[in-house]
Amino acid sequence: MNFEFNEKQKMIIKNARDLAENYLLPGVIERDETSTFPMDGYKKLGQLGFIGLPYSSEYGGSDAGYLEYVLAVEEIAKVDASLAIAYSVATSLYGGPIADYGTEEQKKKYLPPVLSGDSLGAFNLTEPNAGSDAAGVITRAEKKGDHYLLNGLKCFSTNGPLADYFFVVASTDSEQKTRGLSGFIVEKSFPGVTIGKVDNKMGIRSAQVSEVIFNDVMVPEENLILEEGKGFFLAMKALDGGRMGVAAQALGIAEGAYELARKYLMEREQFGKPLYRNQYLSFKMAELNIKIEQAKLLLYKAACDKDAGRSYTTSAAKAKYACTNLAMEVTTEAVQMHGGNGYMREYHVERMMRDAKITQIYEGTNEIQKLIVSGGLFR
Numbered sequence: 071m072n073f074e075f076n077e078k079q080k081m082i083i084k085n086a087r088d089l090a091e092n093y094l095l096p097g098v099i100e101r102d103e104t105s106t107f108p109m110d111g112y113k114k115l116g117q118l119g120f121i122g123l124p125y126s127s128e129y130g131g132s133d134a135g136y137l138e139y140v141l142a143v144e145e146i147a148k149v150d151a152s153l154a155i156a157y158s159v160a161t162s163l164y165g166g167p168i169a170d171y172g173t174e175e176q177k178k179k180y181l182p183p184v185l186s187g188d189s190l191g192a193f194n195l196t197e198p199n200a201g202s203d204a205a206g207v208i209t210r211a212e213k214k215g216d217h218y219l220l221n222g223l224k225c226f227s228t229n230g231p232l233a234d235y236f237f238v239v240a241s242t243d244s245e246q247k248t249r250g251l252s253g254f255i256v257e258k259s260f261p262g263v264t265i266g267k268v269d270n271k272m273g274i275r276s277a278q279v280s281e282v283i284f285n286d287v288m289v290p291e292e293n294l295i296l297e298e299g300k301g302f303f304l305a306m307k308a309l310d311g312g313r314m315g316v317a318a319q320a321l322g323i324a325e326g327a328y329e330l331a332r333k334y335l336m337e338r339e340q341f342g343k344p345l346y347r348n349q350y351l352s353f354k355m356a357e358l359n360i361k362i363e364q365a366k367l368l369l370y371k372a373a374c375d376k377d378a379g380r381s382y383t384t385s386a387a388k389a390k391y392a393c394t395n396l397a398m399e400v401t402t403e404a405v406q407m408h409g410g411n412g413y414m415r416e417y418h419v420e421r422m423m424r425d426a427k428i429t430q431i432y433e434g435t436n437e438i439q440k441l442i443v444s445g446g447l448f449r
């Protein structure tokens with residue numbers, strides 16, 4: 071692992087930071103209040119080549135790697151955690167199964183529209199009775215000649231209301247539990263696909279999350295990824311990559327809140343001196359600074375594992391756990407350091423604290439991350 075970024079990586083960080091600070095920052099409070107998705111910001115991510123960073127240019131990608139991708143997500147999340155997760159879901163959770171396991175035709179047809187930023191992609195695994203335990207999936211895909219008939223309801227679909235394309239996990243053999251699950255690419259334009267309840271959330275309020283309902287949807291057999299029974303494998307692989315996106319989102323939230331707190335402690339005076347001159351507060355900042363560095367190294371290590379072709383399930387789980395707990399800690403401290411102002415919308419840190427919470431929950435809760443890490447300890 072190289073501890074110095076190369077010129078390309080520095081350029082990606084600079085371009086993502088420019089987009090975040092100059093384009094996304096001005097409307098971020100209003101978008102949070104009105105739950106409005108920054109579609110123009112998403113399109114710009116595509117135009118800059120960010121959504122396709124880890125994928126081949128043959129399919130509209132940018133021929134870079136996962137490290138470059140997490141660096142971009144991190145910069146966007148310092149300012150707009152909602153756009154950061156929409157971006158991560160499109161790249162990792164929708165794009166991952168197709169790029170890594172799709173046929174040539176599937177890659178050519180279904181990657182470019184999303185990687186270019188023209189369309190959004192979504193990932194539909196969760197159902198009302200299948201959250202941490204995917205064995206509860208009851209959405210059914212029944213083979214009928216040259217197509218599958220898809221019926222069921224998926225919940226908590228990030229990008230759901232806006233997406234043109236969905237990666238859907240459905241059961242093709244209910245006797246087999248997770249080994250009977252299969253992964254499909256479904257277009258919103260297929261008759262029978264509708265959007266159900268749109269969720270009203272605590273945080274990431276400008277990201278759009280909803281139910282997606284499939285009612286006798288005819289899915290062509292060529293939209294099955296790999297073969298029947300591989301859906302659980304595909305979803306778990308996608309989530310290994312997605313967790314690095316969530317970790318990058320959380321790390322960005324933590325760094326954004328840390329920087330706002332640092333500036334506030336220098337500007338705000340009480341008892342005749344700037345707040346940072348209280349050792350309690352400067353030591354607290356030192357602790358957070360060290361923890362940010364620790365979490366960052368875990369995340370970059372996980373991304374480097376994936377880029378080098380090493381196993382990354384455990385390193386991604388560790389990075390997700392560390393970065394997301396850190397985001398909650400730093401944002402809570404940042405609100406406290408801002409005093410009463412921290413509780414007010416215009417100071418950003420209250421939004422960051424609300425945004426941080428979900429990172430501990432989605433793409434496998436942090437309890438599930440401990441299951442993954444502990445599972446490897448006693449072999």
Ligand SMILES: Cc1cc2nc3c(=O)[nH]c(=O)nc-3n(C[C@H](O)[C@H](O)[C@H](O)COP(=O)(O)OP(=O)(O)OC[C@H]3O[C@@H](n4cnc5c(N)ncnc54)[C@H](O)[C@@H]3O)c2cc1C
Pocket residue numbers: 159192193194195196200201202203225226227228229271279428431432433434435436437438
């Ligand atoms: C805003 C948002 C966006 C989302 N986006 C998507 C998406 O795009 N696509 C998608 O498919 N899903 C998505 N999800 C779903 C998300 O991944 C699940 O909510 C999450 O995995 C937890 O599942 P659950 O809500 O059913 O909780 P449950 O599985 O019911 O868990 C409840 C609690 O019990 C704990 N728990 C469960 N099992 C164990 C165990 N064995 N040991 C210890 N503790 C355990 C959990 O950690 C949690 O604290 C999203 C959710 C939200 C809220």
